[in-house]
Each structure stands twice: as C-alpha cells, then as structure tokens.
Amino acid sequence: xxxxxxxxxxxxxxxxxxxxxDKLYRAAIDNSKPKHYALTMLPYTSGxxxxxxxxxxxxxxxxxxxxxxxxxxxxxxxxxxxxxLPAENAAIKRGIHPKTWTYKNIDNMRRQLKSMGNxxxxxxxxxxxxPEYYKWTEWxxxxxxxxGLAYRKMSAVDWCPKDNxxxxxxxxxxxxxVCERCGTPVIKKDLEQWFFKATKxxxxxxxxDEIDWPERVKTLQTNWIGRSEGAEVYFRVASDRSSVPAxxxxxxLTTDNSSLITVFTTRPDTLWGATFMVxxxxxxxxxxxxxxxxxxxxxxYKTQAARQSDIEREAVDKEKTGVFTGGYAINPVNNExxxxxxxxYVLMSYGTGAIMAVPAHDERDFAFAKxxxxxxxxxxxxxxxxxxxxxxxxxxxxxxxxDGGEGSTIPAAYAGAGVMVNSGPFDxxxxxTEKGRKNPxxxxxxDWLASQGIxxxxxxxRYRDWLISRQRYWGxxxxxxxxxxxxxxxxxxxxxxxxxxxxxxxxxTGESPLKLxxxxxxxxxxxxxxxxxxxxxxxxxxxxxxxxxxxxxxPHYDKxxxxxxxxxxxxxxxxxxxxxxxxxxxxxxxxxxxxxxxDAGIVEGNEPMMQLRNQGIILGADNEKMSKSRGxxxxxxxxxxxHGTDALRTYLMFAYRWQEGGPxxxxxxxxxxxxxxxxxxxxxxxxxxxxxxxxxQSKASEDVKRTLRRRVHQTLKRITRDFExxxxxxxxxxLMELLNEMYKAREAEAVGNPEWNExxxxxxxxxxxxxxxxxxELWTNQLGKPYSVHQQSWPQVDEEAAKEDMIEIPVQxxxxxxxxxxxxxxxxxxxxxxxxxxxxxxQKYMEGKAPKKVxxxxxxxxxxxx
RNA sequence: GCCGAAGUGGCGGAAUAGGCAGACGCGCACGACUCAAAAUCGUGUUCCUUCGGGAUUGAGGGUUCGAUUCCCUCCUUCGGCACCA
Numbered sequence: 018x019x020x021x022x023x024x025x026x027x028x029x030x031x032x033x034x035x036x037x038x039d040k041l042y043r044a045a046i047d048n049s050k051p052k053h054y055a056l057t058m059l060p061y062t063s064g065x066x067x068x069x070x071x072x073x074x075x076x077x078x079x080x081x082x083x084x085x086x087x088x089x090x091x092x093x094x095x096x097x098x099x100x101x102l103p104a105e106n107a108a109i110k111r112g113i114h115p116k117t118w119t120y121k122n123i124d125n126m127r128r129q130l131k132s133m134g135n136x137x138x139x140x141x142x143x144x145x146x147x148p149e150y151y152k153w154t155e156w157x158x159x160x161x162x163x164x165g166l167a168y169r170k171m172s173a174v175d176w177c178p179k180d181n182x183x184x185x186x187x188x189x190x191x192x193x194x195v196c197e198r199c200g201t202p203v204i205k206k207d208l209e210q211w212f213f214k215a216t217k218x219x220x221x222x223x224x225x226d227e228i229d230w231p232e233r234v235k236t237l238q239t240n241w242i243g244r245s246e247g248a249e250v251y252f253r254v255a256s257d258r259s260s261v262p263a264x265x266x267x268x269x270l271t272t273d274n275s276s277l278i279t280v281f282t283t284r285p286d287t288l289w290g291a292t293f294m295v296x297x298x299x300x301x302x303x304x305x306x307x308x309x310x311x312x313x314x315x316x317x318y319k320t321q322a323a324r325q326s327d328i329e330r331e332a333v334d335k336e337k338t339g340v341f342t343g344g345y346a347i348n349p350v351n352n353e354x355x356x357x358x359x360x361x362y363v364l365m366s367y368g369t370g371a372i373m374a375v376p377a378h379d380e381r382d383f384a385f386a387k388x389x390x391x392x393x394x395x396x397x398x399x400x401x402x403x404x405x406x407x408x409x410x411x412x413x414x415x416x417x418x419x420d421g422g423e424g425s426t427i428p429a430a431y432a433g434a435g436v437m438v439n440s441g442p443f444d445x446x447x448x449x450t451e452k453g454r455k456n457p458x459x460x461x462x463x464d465w466l467a468s469q470g471i472x473x474x475x476x477x478x479r480y481r482d483w484l485i486s487r488q489r490y491w492g493x494x495x496x497x498x499x500x501x502x503x504x505x506x507x508x509x510x511x512x513x514x515x516x517x518x519x520x521x522x523x524x525x526t527g528e529s530p531l532k533l534x535x536x537x538x539x540x541x542x543x544x545x546x547x548x549x550x551x552x553x554x555x556x557x558x559x560x561x562x563x564x565x566x567x568x569x570x571x572p573h574y575d576k577x578x579x580x581x582x583x584x585x586x587x588x589x590x591x592x593x594x595x596x597x598x599x600x601x602x603x604x605x606x607x608x609x610x611x612x613x614x615x616d617a618g619i620v621e622g623n624e625p626m627m628q629l630r631n632q633g634i635i636l637g638a639d640n641e642k643m644s645k646s647r648g649x650x651x652x653x654x655x656x657x658x659x660h661g662t663d664a665l666r667t668y669l670m671f672a673y674r675w676q677e678g679g680p681x682x683x684x685x686x687x688x689x690x691x692x693x694x695x696x697x698x699x700x701x702x703x704x705x706x707x708x709x710x711x712x713x714q715s716k717a718s719e720d721v722k723r724t725l726r727r728r729v730h731q732t733l734k735r736i737t738r739d740f741e742x743x744x745x746x747x748x749x750x751x752l753m754e755l756l757n758e759m760y761k762a763r764e765a766e767a768v769g770n771p772e773w774n775e776x777x778x779x780x781x782x783x784x785x786x787x788x789x790x791x792x793x794e795l796w797t798n799q800l801g802k803p804y805s806v807h808q809q810s811w812p813q814v815d816e817e818a819a820k821e822d823m824i825e826i827p828v829q830x831x832x833x834x835x836x837x838x839x840x841x842x843x844x845x846x847x848x849x850x851x852x853x854x855x856x857x858x859x860q861k862y863m864e865g866k867a868p869k870k871v872x873x874x875x876x877x878x879x880x881x882x883x
Numbered sequence: 884g885c886c887g888a889a890g891u892g893g894c895g896g897a898a899u900a901g902g903c904a905g906a907c908g909c910g911c912a913c914g915a916c917u918c919a920a921a922a923u924c925g926u927g928u929u930c931c932u933u934c935g936g937g938a939u940u941g942a943g944g945g946u947u948c949g950a951u952u953c954c955c956u957c958c959u960u961c962g963g964c965a966c967c968a
Contacts, residue, residue, distance in 0.1 A: 232888090233887065233888070233963095236887055237887080237963060245967070281967095283967095335966080362968095364966080364967070367968075380966090381968075382968085479964090479967060671907085672909090673896080674896075677889085680895090682894080684909065684910075687909070688895095688908045692907095738899080746896070747896095750896085750907035752907095754907065826903090829902085832949055872902095874949085877903085878902040880949060
C-alpha cells in the first residue's frame with residue numbers, strides 16, 4: 018500500500034515550488050474582472066521574521082485568496098522597508114556595512130516569507146533602499162518642495178541623544194517623551210530642519226467620510242490633530258510704564274501700536290476676566306516688555322527654562338513658576354491694564370506662545386494667580402438653579418460687580434455652564450459647556466470681537482508639521498543643494514537619484530555621516546553652476562513607506578514613480594491590514610502624502626486606502642511584548658519545520674480574535690495540526706471504505722444525506738460572511754465542526770453519494786484560502802480534480818439546502834427553559850404555541866394555572882408566563 | 884485628569900437583528916489500542932447540590948415575558964493624550 022500519511026513539510030515545499038513555477042499568483046491587469054488591491058504592511062528588514070509578522074500576513078493572505086476565488090483579480094504584493102537606523106547601528110556595532118546587513122536580512126526574510134505559502138506576487142517586490150526606488154522618494158520630495166509643502170525652518174526640535182538624530186513629533190512617544198525606536202528620552206535642540214507642511218491638511222485629515230477605517234484609528238488621529246476652536250484676540254502693550262495696580266481703570270492711556278500681542282483662546286467669553294497675561298519664556302516680545310528693574314530676574318528665569326528638559330517642564334504635578342516682566346498689556350474689551358508675566362506653563366509651540374490668563378475660569382491660571390497673588394475676577398456665574406448649588410461653596414457670593422478681586426476667596430476655577438457677568442455688553446448671556454460656535458456665549462463674543470477689529474474666529478491644532486530631516490546615513494538623500502547666492506534648490510530631476518555613497522564612516526558623532534564624507538557633498542548650484550553643497554541629512558524612513566503601495570504597481574518602471582496604466586487599474590488600495598501602532602505615524606503620513614500628491618496632480622482621489630483593519634499583537638508566553646531582550650520570541654522557522662505552514666497559519670487564525678491578539682501558546686498548535694491530520698485522514702483513509710462503496714452507498718438514509726448537505730451549505734454561508742468580516746477564528750471552528758459532521762456522515766455510510774461528493778469538493782474549496790497546501794494536495798491528488806484548487810470559484814450557497822426542516826424550540830416557563838419541542842420549520846405561530854403548551858414538562862411547571870401570556874419569538878423560543 | 888477599547892469555565896474563545904450561555908479547540912480525567920510509550924480513537928469536563936434542583940457572562944441597579952447583548956452607577960485591565968490656553 019502506498020504511504021499516504023500526512024507529511025506537511027513535503028507537500029508544502031512541493032506545491033510552493035509548483036505555484037512559483039506556474040506563476041500562479043502573478044497579478045496582471047485584466048479589465049474583464051473587478052480588481053482587489055489587498056495590502057499588508059511591509060516588514061522592516063530587521064533580520065528575522067517572527068510571529069508579529071505572520072500574524073497580520075497569514076490571515077490577510079487567506080482573505081486575499083478568498084477574494085480571488087470570489088472572482089476578483091487580486092493584487093497582494095510584498096516588499097521591504099529597508100532604510101533605517103538598525104542597519105546603521107549594526108554597522109557601528111559590528112562593522113558591517115548597512116547595505117550588506119540589510120540585503121542579507123532581505124534574503125533571509127524573503128525565504129521565510131515564502132515558507133508561509135502566501136499568494137504574494139513576488140514579481141512586484143519593492144525594496145525602499147534600492148536606487149530605483151529611492152530615486153522616486155527623492156523625486157517626491159522635489160514635487161512637494163515645488164508645491165510649497167517642503168520648507169526649512171530653525172526651531173527647537175526633538176533630538177534623540179542615543180540615535181543621534183532629530184525626530185518628528187509623532188516619533189516621540191509616551192509620558193516620558195521617549196524616542197519611538199529606542200526608548201531614550203529626547204531632548205530639545207535648536208536646529209534648522211526640513212519639514213513637510215502636513216498641517217495644511219489638518220482639517221481634511223479629520224474627515225474620514227470616504228474611508229472604512231476602525232473607529233479607534235479615527236479617534237487616535239482626531240485626537241492627535243487636536244483641533245480646537247476659538248478666537249484670536251489682539252492685546253496692545255501699554256506704553257505707560259508706571260506701576261499701576263491692575264483693575265484701576267485708567268482712561269487716556271497711550272499705547273504702542275507696533276506691539277500687538279496675539280493670543281489664542283477657546284474661551285473668548287471669559288475675556289472680561291483676563292486679569293493678567295502670560296508669555297512663554299521664549300516669546301519674541303519678552304525682551305520688549307521687560308522693564309529694567311525686572312531684567313535680571315526675567316533673564317534668570319529664561320535661562321533656567323531653557324536648561325530644563327521638556328519632561329521637567331511638562332511634568333503634570335509640577336508647581337507653576339513664573340516671573341513678572343514689569344510690562345503691561347491692555348485688555349481690548351475693557352481697556353484694563355493687566356500685568357505681563359512669563360511662565361513655563363505656556364508653551365511656545367502651541368498657539369501664539371502667549372495667553373490671556375483668566376484665573377476664575379481656568380484651573381492653571383487659577384493656580385498661578387493664587388501663588389503670585391494676582392487678581393481673580395469672576396465673569397461666568399453658574400446657573401442660579403436652586404436644585405444645583407454651585408460646587409464647593411458659593412463663589413458667586415464672594416465677588417461683586419466692580420470687585421477687582423482683592424481678597425478673593427473663590428475656591429476653584431469654574432469651567433461649567435452659566436451666565437456672563439462683569440462683561441459689559443454681554444452681561445446675562447448664557448454660556449454652556451460646548452466648544453466653539455456651539456456655545457452661544459463664545460459665538461456672540463467672536464462676532465463682536467470681529468466687528469470691533471480686536472479679534473476674530475480662529476482654529477488651532479495640536480498637529481505639527483512633519484520634520485523629515487535625519488542626521489543619519491542609511492536613508493534616502495534629501496535631493497537639495499545649497500548655494501551661497503541662490504539658497505536652497507532641488508537637484509535637477511534628470512540627475513536623480515542622488516546616490517548614497519558606499520564609502521562612509523558611521524560614527525555616532527551627532528553629525529550626519531554624509532557631512533563627513535570628503536567629497537560627496539560638493540556639487541554645483543543648479544541655478545548658477547558655481548560650487549555648492551548638498552544637503553547631508555537623509556529622509557525619515559516614514560517618507561519611503563508613505564508611497565510603497567504605489568511602487569508595488571510597477572517596481573521597475575523608470576519613467577515615473579509608477580506606471581499610470583497600473584495605477585488606473587489597481588488604485589486605490591481596497592483592503593489594508595497592519596498594526597494599530599502606526600495610527601498617528603505611518604497611517605497619518607500616508608494620508609497626508611496622498612493628499613499632497615493629489616494636489617500636485619500626481620495621483621487621484623482623496624484617500625490612498627479605502628478599508629483598514631488592524632490585527633492585535635501577539636505577546637510572548639509570559640504575556641509581555643515579544644522582544645529579543647526578554648527572550649520570549651518564538652521563531653516560526655522551527656515551528657514550520659515541526660508542524661508545517663498550514664498548521665501554523667490556521668493556528669494564528671483560530672487561536673485569537675484577530676483584532677485582539679494575545680499571548681503565544683505553542684501547545685495550541687496541536688489543535689489545528691490534529692484537525693488538519695483528521696482532514697487528511699478523512700480524504701485519504703479509504704481502502705476498506707472503497708471496497709464497500711458500491712455495496713453500501715445506498716445505505717445512507719435520505720435523512721443523513723439531507724443533513725450532510727444542510728450542514729455543508731450552512732457552513733459555507735457562515736464562512737463566507739466571516740471572511741468578509743475578518744473573523745478568522747470562527748472560519749476555522751466552522752471548518753472543524755463540519756469535519757466532525759462529515760465523520761458522522763461517513764459512519765452513516767454516506768461516502769460516494771452525490772451529497773458526499775459535493776461536501777468534499779466544497780470542503781476543500783473552503784479550506785483552500787486558510788490551508789492552501791493541504792487543500793491543493795487533496796484536491797488535485799486525492800479527489801483528482803483539475804489543478805489548481807486556488808483557481809476555483811468560491812461555491813454558491815444553496816439556500817434551500819441550508820434550511821432546516823424540523824426545528825427544536827426551547828420553551829421557557831417564567832423565564833426558565835423547561836423543555837424543548839420539535840416542530841416543522843414551516844410551522845406557524847399558533848402551531849408552535851400549541852405544541853409548546855402541550856408539552857408535559859411545560860404543563861408540570863405551569864402547575865395547572867392558565868398562562869397569563871405566551872410569547873412566540875419568531876422560530877427561536879416560546880416564553881410562557883403564568 | 885481627559886479620550887478610547889475590553890472584562891464570559893483551568894486557558895484561547897463562541898453566541899453578528901434582545902431569545903437554549905459556554906460552540907470549536909487547548910488542557911485535564913477516565914477508557915480502548917499497545918509489552919510499553921507516543922500517535923490515534925472513544926467518553927466526560929462552568930460551579931454548587933440534600934440529585935429535586937439552584938447559581939452563573941467584572942460588581943450593583945434599571946428596562947423587558949426574557950439581557951453576555953440595551954440604559955445608569957461603580958470596579959479592574961489595556962491603549963492613546965496630557966499645563967494644548
């Protein structure tokens with residue numbers, strides 16, 4: 018007898034080789050079919066693939082295969098995010114050239130990826146560190162520059178002292194403001210850097226109408242952009258510099274019109290309660306408003322603030338500090354003279370770096386006013402509701418009209434709803450807790466400010482422009498040239514790519530390695546031809562990954578970043594899968610990038626990726642994040658060798674809710690491995706069954722055959738739905754259940770009947786996307802069907818067959834299930850009701866009483882109330 | 884502090900219009916096969932029980948004939964943001 022035991026390692030290798038030889042997964046434009054662009058996040062070339070990579074990829078592959086069987090022309094590409102710090106760090110540590118290290122890793126990872134048996138179209142592989150790729154990364158930079166979206170600016174930027182480079186705002190994470198890559202706390206440095214004007218698209222990025230993305234990602238992006246609505250108000254610097262207590266309303270003050278101070282506020286309705294003003298220590302007008310007597314203390318404070326790290330400055334519980342500048346501003350709504358202070362709780366990086374302080378209605382201003390004994394004027398009175406006394410005593414009773422706040426005993430800042438008081442023309446105006454225009458008080462004051470010319474409606478964002486300069490070697494060069502006479506100009510496009518030189522020293526000096534190269538930076542000015550220097554910083558690698566989905570379209574195309582024919586057919590990406598950790602990084606960058614390219618006329622549509630789904634994270638067996646340092650990394654290579662790819666793929670789908678993830682448990686693989694072995698056995702264990710076939714095939718009762726067919730079509734229906742919804746765990750459990758049914762049917766002598774044959778065929782088609790190798794082997798070599806199972810159409814559900822003819826209906830008496838009655842699926846409500854009431858058990862629990870109420874819930878349940 | 888997600892057996896999880904809680908699997912126990920073990924197959928497996936039942940989906944309350952599912956309050960865990968004016 019031929020050995021027909023299941024040896025996954027053998028059949029998997031065999032079919033992978035055949036599929037590759039036959040170019041089975043090559044995706045080519047075919048206008049006769051609807052297209053489906055399925056994309057999974059490309060791996061970084063760190064060296065080894067672990068289950069963190071398998072987890073999004075294997076289920077995504079199953080779904081791509083499902084789509085393909087459903088008549089779509091599917092593009093499912095893969096590539097490598099190959100530029101970046103780890104390569105350079107390996108170079109520093111081990112003396113291996115970053116390029117050598119990276120491409121060696123790619124070879125290994127490509128082998129590992131192939132062992133997964135995915136339907137990747139390898140002919141479209143793209144590597145971001147290839148010159149033919151980064152030529153276009155550079156080209157895109159130039160297009161953005163031409164659009165006015167790339168600019169250079171000197172500012173205080175985040176610097177990672179370990180990685181020796183600047184970082185984008187998004188790449189500084191957590192409470193301790195650490196580097197996203199290495200976890201080192203970042204510091205601030207004043208540097209001139211290249212930025213992309215992402216903030217130009219802030220409002221558009223808040224609009225998710227066209228895309229089907231998880232709420233979680235949309236929320237994270239919305240919060241990150243942090244739009245707040247309010248007003249800008251212009252304060253003048255008082256030129257009368259005599260020291261007059263604030264609040265003593267002096268008329269006839271002269272003012273210095275050249276020194277307008279703009280503040281942003283979300284609460285213009287509290288303007289009348291602004292009793293002082295605070296500048297960030299770095300605010301440009303600080304010097305101007307500081308009086309000679311205060312100069313020393315102001316300078317000392319500025320120095321101290323500059324020395325402190327952001328972490329210290331932004332510590333939540335830190336007590337507020339500040340110093341008086343000696344200067345005064347005029348509150349434009351009531352001409353009050355208010356003192357100007359500097360304090361580090363006001364940040365130069367948000368709004369205008371200057372605030373109007375309203376201590377009565379802002380917690381921070383209140384704390385500051387208390388500490389430095391500044392006046393507190395209440396301008397919002399809580400609603401005088403007898404049912405709801407104002408919290409913490411009665412602040413309203415303390416302050417009266419005209420009270421300058423001296424000796425104020427207001428216990429806390431009040432930020433709730435109420436009525437405006439002490440606010441001139443606005444007294445009595447209602448204020449609620451809504452933001453912006455939705456708040457009647459805010460809205461009225463904004464209109465009034467505009468009519469008076471002292472302010473206007475304004476919106477502010479937390480979102481910052483994208484800092485893309487990196488002082489590192491292993492990245493795409495920024496294709497810009499600096500000339501003494503002509504400033505910064507792009508490298509002419511016909512000279513692209515600006516190649517990264519191989520002969521560099523990678524020393525962690527804090528300077529760009531390219532700067533230390535003896536000749537590389539020397540070039541000529543594209544305008545005048547005189548000697549000039551290249552930009553020696555490289556681009557943030559998130560720039561490379563912002564457009565990789567476009568390069569997959571035509572990775573070797575040399576007339577542009579992508580072939581327009583391919584673009585027209587495949588774009589946009591239909592389904593994108595990957596981790597949520599990139600919510601405010603890659604996923605936001607790539608949306609910005611697409612919109613910028615759209616405005617440059619390079620791409621069409623408003624969004625690059627229509628549907629996004631995030632998988633969860635696979636943790637180590639210790640419930641901690643997998644990492645080499647913790648020693649809890651599970652290597653797929655060994656497990657593939659042990660159980661085969663199909664068992665691993667299906668285990669990853671079966672063991673977790675895909676969108677949740679969870680701790681790794683190698684033992685669980687036994688479950689899917691055992692299941693696949695049982696599948697194998699059912700399809701191959703036939704000698705004695707075959708012998709009895711002709712004699713026994715009629716033995717199966719009509720009922721057995723009918724039930725088998727019903728289960729097959731019910732399963733098909735469920736699995737079809739689950740694939741659409743990314744519910745992989747129930748796909749596998751449904752397949753396991755159906756297998757159990759098929760074993761039962763085999764016991765009942767169903768083998769060989771048309772129902773049995775249909776069941777085996779449909780079973781393998783349903784198995785094909787999740788366990789492609791075993792499905793192919795059984796399809797082609799056991800059922801003897803035409804190669805390949807992966808070119809078959811997804812089966813159609815026969816709704817008639819899926820219907821039950823008898824249904825079991827539970828009967829509740831007073832809310833407890835007491836019996837189950839069997840009725841025909843066609844039974845009407847009355848029939849179900851009478852059958853239920855006729856049950857002896859039900860009658861027993863009714864204790865002879867007449868039912869008060871009988872509810873027949875569809876065909877699902879009968880509820881009797883006595 | 885603010886925003887978001889989630890709490891179901893020993894474990895992963897199922898229940899997708901408010902209608903049988905615990906599907907499927909892991910693990911465990913017992914049995915068959917075996918000299919034995921592994922593999923395989925079979926049976927059982929939420930808890931309590933006086934064997935009649937009773938309790939049970941983080942806790943408490945509400946709506947309903949009926950709640951894992953809807954509403955309110957609270958607790959816990961995870962993620963994000965955080966002096967953002």
